[in-house]
Amino acid sequence: GGGASDAGNTGDAGDAGDAGMQEPTFGGASLADFEGAAGFVVVAPGDPIRLGASAALTGPIPEFGLDIAQSYQLGVHDVNAAGGILGHELEIDIQDGACDGDAATVVANGFAADPSIVAVAGGTCTGETFGLQPILQQAMIPHVTSSATNPKVTSEDCTVCNRVALNDDLQASVVAPYMFNELGLTQIAVMHDNGDYGLGLAELVQGYFEAAGGTVVAFEGIQVGDTDFRAALTKIAASEPEAIYFGGYATEGGLIAAQMEEVGLGEAIFFSDDGVYGQAFIDAAGAAAEGAFVSFPIGDEAAELNEAFDAAYEEMFGIAPDDQGPFHAQAYDAIALLADAIGRAAVADDAGLGYLLIERAALIEAIRATESLQGLSGVLTCNAIGDCGAGGIQIFQVQDGAFVQVSGFGMD
Amino acid sequence: MSTLTQPKLPTSERFSQLFGKYIYIAVGIIIVILLIGRIIFVARQESYPLSYWTFQVINGLVLGGVYALVALGYTLVYGILFMINFAHGEVLMMGGFAGFFALQYMTSIGWANGTALQSTLTIVFMMLAGMIVSVITGIVLERLAYRPLRGAPRLVPLISAIGASFFLQYTALLVFGAVPHNYRKPSVIDGVWKLGDSGIIISYTGAFIFITSILMLLGLFIIVQRTKMGKAMRAVAEDKHIAALMGIDVNKVIVFTFALGSALAGAGGVMLGLHNTVIRFNTGFLPGLKAFTAAVLGGIGNVLGAMIGSLLLGLLEALGPSALGLPTEYKDVIAFSVLVLVLIFRPSGIVGEVLSEKKA
Amino acid sequence: MAMLEVKNIHTYYGNIHALKGVSLHVDQGEIVTLIGANGAGKTTTLRTISGLLKPRQGTIFLNGDDLTKYPDHEIVYQGIAMVPEGRGVFSRLTVLENIELGAYSRSDRGEIEANTQRVFQMFPRLEERAKQVAGTLSGGEQQMLATGRALMANPKILLMDEPSMGLAPILVEGVFDTIVEINKEGTTILLVEQNALMALQVADRGYVIQTGEIVLNDTAENLRRNPEVQSAYLGIN
Amino acid sequence: MKIKDGIRAGFIALGILIYLDLIGLPKTFGSSMVVTFAVIVFLFSLFSLRTKPAEAPAPLPSVLVNGLIIGVITGLGFALITFGFASLQAQDVKVTDVFAQISHENIEALTGVDKVALREGQSVVPGLTKLAGYFILAGVLGGVITQFPASKVLHIGDEEKRSSARYWLMLALPFLLFAFFLALRIEGVDIGGSEENSFGLVLIYACIAAALFAVREVKAGVHKIGFSALIVALVLVIPQLTDLKQNAILGAVMIFVIMGIGLNIVVGFAGLLDLGYVAFFAVGAYTYALISSPESYIVVNLPWFEGLNFWAGLPIAVLLGAAAGIMLGIPVLRMRGDYLAIVTLGFGEIIRLLLLNLRDYTGGPGGILEIPSPNLFGLDLGNPKGILYLGMAFAVIVTFFTIRLRDSSLGRAWVALREDEDVAEAMGINLVAIKLMAFASGAAFAALGGTLYAARQVNIFPDNFALDVSINVLSLIIIGGIGSIEGVVLGSIALIGLPEILRSVDEYRIVAFGALLVIMMILRPEGFLPSTRRARELHEADLDSPAEFEG
Amino acid sequence: MAAILRTLNVTKRFGGLVAVDDFSFEIEEGSISSIIGPNGAGKTTFFNCITGFYTPEEGLIEFKGKQIQALRTDQVTKMGITRTYQNIRLFANMTALENILVGMHSRLKTWWPEAVIGNKRFRDEEKNALAKAQELLEFVNLKGLGDQLARNLPYGAQRRVEIARALASEPDLLLLDEPTAGMNTQESAELTDFIRNLRDESGITVLLIEHDMRVVMGISEKITVLDYGSKIAEGKPKEIQNNPKVIEAYLGRGAASGLEFSAA
C-alpha cells in the first residue's frame, strides 16, 4: 500500500523542521530514514499514539460490541490518566466491524492504509477477526482480540494475531472433567447456538466429556434470534440427561435455562460458558438461573480491580458493565496489554525532543514477550502463538441471584 | 371427421409436455414417498413414546399460535393492498417493548405479583399498552411510508417497507438500547400444568397464546365477514375506485386494516414477551419472516389460510426434525422446504386465494 | 334550475388534457345521453362528476351544491350513483353482498330492505343468484347487478357508462328497457353510450363529445336526424 | 397560510427533533447539537412556510406568525421534554432503562449542565431558555427568508432548458471532481479535514456518479465515443491513486455491481421478483472455496487433489451457479409475483442453513479458511487494488453480455414476459426457456461475484450469505434505477459505498439507510438513473387525481 | 377447400360448469367464419382451448392435420395460430414496433450466444425483422406511429397494432375475439373492411367472435352459434338471422343489433 504515504504526521514533522528545531535522530539514524518507511511509525511530539479497533457495534450482538468498545475507551482513558506512554497520549479509532468478515475487511484496510495506526484491538467475533487478520498481517499491524475464542484465531503462521481471551480448548478441557468428576454427571446433553463460538466449544466439550468417561446423550443446535427453544428441549428431554451444557451467549443461555422447566427438565443442571457469564444471563433466566453453572476466566482473585473498573465504567457510561456484556474485562486488558507492549517497543529519539519511533516488528515481538501483566481478567502472559489470556478457568454457580465461584481450576 | 385419432406428438413435444405438467406430480409423489419412508424408518429406530409426539404437537401449536397472530396482520394488509408489509415484524417488536415497560411499571407498584385480580389486570394493561403502541406504529407507517406509494408498482412499496423495517429495528436499538429486555411473568400466568405422569407439560402462557390466537381468528372472521366495515374492506380489496363510488372512505378502511393487523401484532408481541420472556430490537424479525412464510403457505390474503399456514409451520418446526431423524438445527430447512413443495403443487397456497385463475 | 349542472370542467390525466371545458346540464326526470367516439372523454366526464377525478378547473353543481369540494367517497351521499364502465362488480363477493354495498351510504335499515326487494323485482335473475359469487355471473347478469347496486344508493341521478358494452343483442335490448323503467320510476339518468342508436331512442336530450369538448347539444330527436351524427355515430351514410 | 398549518408543521418538527434526541444524537455529537437542531428548525420552517408554486405568495405577516408558531412549539416543546428528563435525572431516576440514550451526557449537551451540577440542584432552565430562544429565532428567520426572491430557487423549475453551457458543464463535472480529488493529494492541502480519506472517497463517488449522468446525456456519435473513452481512462487510473481502504471499499462496490447486473436481468428485465439472490452468491463463493482451499473438505479428503487456482475454479463456480439458477427456476416456473418472492427467499435461507448445518462438508459456522487469492501471470491480485481491477474487468464482461442479450429478441421476450405473461406465451415465446435463461444468467453473475468475494475475503462463513445481501442487491438496483446498468453502478455506490464511509457512525448508518429507502421510494420511485422503459412504467400511475387509475 | 381447423367433441369444464360442451366444428382454409352466442356461452373459452391456454378435458383439436389440443400456447403459435383479445392486451409500455417485433419471436432463428457475439446472421436477422415490422405497420395504416408507446395510441389504433402483432408471427389462422368491441359504428365498418382485405390479400383464415351483428352478418361466410357451450345453429348469415332458436337465445327483436337499419 504505497499510495498512502502522505499521512498527517508528515506535515507536523515539517512544521517542526521549519521552526528551526534540531533534526531528531534515533540511534544515530535520522528521522528521514523512518519517516514513511513501511515497517516504522514515527510519532511526532505532542501527537498521540494511535490504535485502531474493530468492534461489533451492529450485527447480531451489538450489546457485546458496545461493551467492548466502551471498555476500550475506558482502557485508553486510564492509560492516559496514568500519564500515557512515554509522554504521548493514546488514541483509539473505533470502527464498526459488525461481527462480520466482510465489514472487517474494510475496517482492516482502513487501518492498513493509515500509517499512524500502531496496533488494533478486536475483533469481537471470530468471523470478523478472520477478516482482519490477513490484511493486518500484510501491514504488520498486531492485533489483540478480547472475545474471539476459536482455536484457529491464533496460530504459528500469524505473527500479528493475539488474544487475551482464553482458547476454547482450555475452557472445554477444564469444564468437561469438572462435570464428570466433581458434579458426578454421567449423562449430559450438549447444546449450541450454531455459531462459530458456541458450536466449536460444544464440540470440544463433547469430546472431553466422552474422553472423561461420560456419555453425551444428545447434541442439538438452536438458532440465534429464536426465542422459543421448547421443541429442541423436548427432544433433549426424551433422552433424559442429567445436565445440559450450552455453548453460546447469555440471551439464548438464559432462555434455555428458563424453558427447561417447561419441558420437564427442571431437575437437570444447566451448565454454560464464558459467553453466558454475566448479569444478562441471570436476568434472562430469572428464577431458573439459580443453581446454574458457568465457567469464566476471571476469578475472585482479581475481584478488587474489577470492582474499581465496574465503578469507573458505570460512572462513564451510565450502565453497569455486567448489564452490557461479558467481555469488558478482557477488552480493557487488551488495551492495557497493547499499551504495555508499545511502552516496551517504542524508542524515544536520542536528544529527547519528544519523537517516538515504533518499529512494527519490534512491537509484534514485544506483545509476544508480555509476561505477568496484571489485568482485570487475571495475570496475562503471552505464549509463542499469541495466546495471552489469563491462565485459568474458574467455575461459578448462581446462588441467590449472584455468581459465586465454586472452583478455581488452572489458577497459578 | 371421425378420422381423428388419438394424439401422436413428436417425442420432443411429448417430453416438454411431461416436463410442463407431469414432472411436478411425479417428483411430488417420489418426494412424498421418500418422506414417508424416512419417517417410518426413523420412527422404528427412535421409538419415541406417544406422549413425546403429543408434547411436540403442543409445542408446535403454541409456536404456530404466535406466528398466526403476526400472519393475520400480513394477510389482512396483503388482502387489501396487495403489498407485503415487510415491517410488520417490527410493529410486533414495538408492541413487545410497550408491554415490557407496562409490566415494569406494574411490577414497580406491586400489581404484577399482587392479588390474582391485580395480576390479571397487569396482563390486560400490558396487552392494551402493546396494542396501542403497535397500532400507532402501524398507522404512522401506513401514512408515511405506504400511502404516498399507493398505486405504484409492487416493488416500490416493498422496498419502502424493507426500508421502514430497518429504520424501526435500528431506531429501537438506539432508543431502547441493545441489551435484551427480560419480561418477568406476572404471577397468575407464571406456571405450568403437568398432565399426570405422561410427562406432558403445558405452560400457562402457551395455553394463553393458543387460545388467544384462536379467539382473535374468530373475531377477525366475524369482523371481515359480518360487519359493515368488513364488507367495506373486501370491497376495497377488489377495487378501490368502485368502492369509493359506493361511498366507502378508502383511506379510512385501509387505516382500519392496518390498525387491526397492528393490534394483533401488538398483542402477539406482548404474548411473545410473556411466553419467551425476552424482547430485543430484532425480536420482530424472525417471527415476522416466519409468519410471512406461514401466510403464504396458507394462501396469502386469506384469513383462514394464515391460521392454517401458521399452525402447520409451527408443527413442522416442532415435529419435523424428530420425525425425519435430523438435529433440530434443520427445523427451518424443513419448514422452508415444505413451503417450496407446497407452493409447487398448489401455487397459491394451501387454502388458496379466492381469485379465479382465469387467464385470457 | 337544472338538477345537475356541469360548468366548464377541465380534467387531466397527468399531462394529458382529457376534458377541455365540458359543460352540460341534466334536469330532473330526464334521460340525457352523452355520445362520442373512443377516447372522446365520456368516461372521464362521468368520473369527474362522481368525484373519482378532480377537475383542475370548473364546477359541478347538484341542486345548487358544489360537488367539487367533496372527496370521492362522499359524492354518493349527495345523491349521485354510477354504474361504472366494464360493470365493475366486486367479483369475489356474492350478488347479495354487492347489493348491500350499494347501500353502504345509507343507514335506514327498513328502507334498504324495501329497496332490495325493488331491485330484485326489477331483476328477478339477481334474486335467483343472490348467493352466487358475482365474478361467475355472465356479462349480462353482471350488468344487471351493477345497475341494481347503483340503485341501492337511492340516487337522485344515476350515471351509466356504456351499459350495453360487450352484451349480446338480446341483452342490450333488456338493458335499455331497464333504463326506461328506472327513469319512469323517477330516477334521473345521464347515460354514456357507444351504441348511439339505442341511446338516442331512449333519451330526451343528448350531447356529442369530441376530444374533450362538447360539440353538439340538442334533443335526441334532432340529433338522430342530424346528418353528421348519422354518418359518424349511427352508421348511416 | 392558515395558523393551523403552522401548528401542524410545528408539531411535526418537534416530533423529528424528539426522535433525533431519543436516538442519542446530542450525546454523540455534544453541544454542537443545539445549533444543529436550530438549523433543522430553520430549514423545516423554510420548507413548510414556502408557499406552493400554484398558490399566491403568502403575505409576510402570516408567514412570520407561522414561523413564530413553529419556533415556539419546537422551542417550548423540546425544552419542556428536556426539562422533564433532566428532572428525572436529577432525582436519580434511571431514564436510560427506558430510553437508552437519554443519559447525563445527553442532558449536558443540551443544557450545558453536567451531571454533578445537576445532582447538586443546578437549574437547567437558563440552558433551556437559550435553546428555546434559538429555536424561536430559527422559526421566525425561516419565515423571513421565504420572502426573499432567492428562496424561490428552492422551487425547482418545471422544464429547465438545457443550455449548451449547462451541457458542457455536465461533461466537465466528472473531470473537475477528479481534479479536486487529485488536489487533495498535494502535500499541505488539507481541504477535507481529518477525515480526508473518506472525503477523497466521496469525491471519487461523486466523480463516477457525475460521469454516469454525463454519459447518459452526452450526444450520440463522436462525442459519446470520445467522452466514454476519457471516462474509461479515468476509471482505470483511479485505483492507482486511491489507498488500501478506498480500494477495498471500491472492490466491495464492484462485487455488488456484478451481482446487481445479474439481479437486474431477473428482476429488471424479466420481472421475476427474487428475494433469495444471495443463494447463488453463496453457491459461487462456496464452490470456489471448496475446490480451492487446502482446508476444504474436498481437498482434504482427496489425496491426489491439491485444489484449483482461481482461474480454474472460476468457470466451475460460475457454471454451478447457473445450474443452481436453473434448479431454482424449474420449481418456481408456475409461480407469480409474491409467491415467487417468498419461495426464492426460502430458497436463499435453505442454502444458507445448509451451509451452516452440513458442517462436515462446509465447515459449518467455522466457514472455509485460506481460500487462495487470484494470480495473473505471476502478479498477485490478492490485494484490494488487484481485486478492484479484477472486479472492474468482470463488471465490464458482464455488462457487455447483458447489453447484448437485452438488445436481442431474448431481451424483448423478457420485457414481454414482464408486461403480460399469457400474451407473451401466445406470441410464441417459450416461457420456460426464457425464465430459466433469466435465472441462469442472473445466477451465473452472482456466482461470479461470489467467487471474487471468496478470493477477496480469504475466509468465508455462512453468515456472509444472509438475507440482507439479497435485500441490499435488490435495493441497490431499485435505488439506482431499475433496468439500467448505470443505475446499478450508482446504486452500489449509494448503498454499499456510502455507508462504508459512515462506518464509524455505527448504528445511525442503518437508520439512515432505512429512511433513505423510504424517502427515495416516495420521491423518486424509478431510482436515480432508470432505464427509460421502466421510468415510463413507474409513472404510469402518476396521475392528477385523488385516487390513481392503474390501467 | 380443405378444413384447416377441426375440433371433435371438445369439452371444457370449470368445476361443475361446462363452459364448452361437446363441441365439434370445422373451418375451411381461407374462409372468414364467426362464432356468436350469448354472454357466457363459452366462445372465449373455446378460443382459449384452441390456443392452448386451456387444455380441454375431452375432445380433439386438429390444425393442418396435426393434433394440437395438448400443446402449450407458444407451440400452438409456432404451428401457425395467433389471436387477439376481447379486451386489448398489448404490451402497454413497449412501442408499437416493439410489440410487433415480439410477435415475430417465433419466427426468429438465432440463438442467444449469437446475439452475445453479435455475428452476421444475428445482425441480418434483426435488420430483416425490423424491416418487416415496419411493413406490417404500414399494412395496418399506422406508418410513422412505430415509436409511440402502445398505451398512448388511440383505441382503434391499438386494435390494429394487436392485429399487426398477431400477423407478425405469420399465422395461417387468425382468431379475433370481439375486435370491434368498444368501437363506434364507423370504426367498426373500417375494421370490417380491413379484415376482409387481409383475407383477400394474404389468404389467411379468419375466425372471429363478435356481438356486433352488422359486422358478423356482413363479413362471415359461415356463422356458428353457441349457447351454454354447445352448438345450436350453424350456417350462412341469412340462415342464422332467421333461425328462431338463435333469435330466441341471442338476437332478440333485432333492435339492438342494427339489423333493422341495415335492412332498411
Ligand SMILES: Nc1ncnc2c1ncn2[C@@H]1O[C@H](COP(=O)(O)OP(=O)(O)OP(=O)(O)O)[C@@H](O)[C@H]1O
Ligand atoms: N387512466 C388514464 N390514464 C391516462 N389517460 C387516460 C386514462 N383514461 C383515459 N385516458 C385518456 O383520456 C381521454 C379520454 O378517455 P375516456 O376514457 O374518457 O374516453 P371515452 O370517451 O370514455 O372512450 P371509450 O369509448 O373508449 O370508453 C383519452 O384520450 C384517453 O386516452
Ligand SMILES: Nc1ncnc2c1ncn2[C@@H]1O[C@H](COP(=O)(O)OP(=O)(O)OP(=O)(O)O)[C@@H](O)[C@H]1O
Ligand atoms: N377460469 C374460469 N374459471 C371458472 N369459470 C370460467 C373460467 N373461464 C370462463 N368461465 C366461465 O365459463 C363460461 C364461458 O365463458 P366465456 O368467457 O367463454 O364466455 P363468452 O362466450 O366469451 O362470453 P362473452 O360474450 O361475454 O365474452 C362463463 O360462465 C364463465 O363465467
Ligand SMILES: [Mg+2]
Ligand atoms: Mg369510456
Ligand SMILES: [Mg+2]
Ligand atoms: Mg368472450
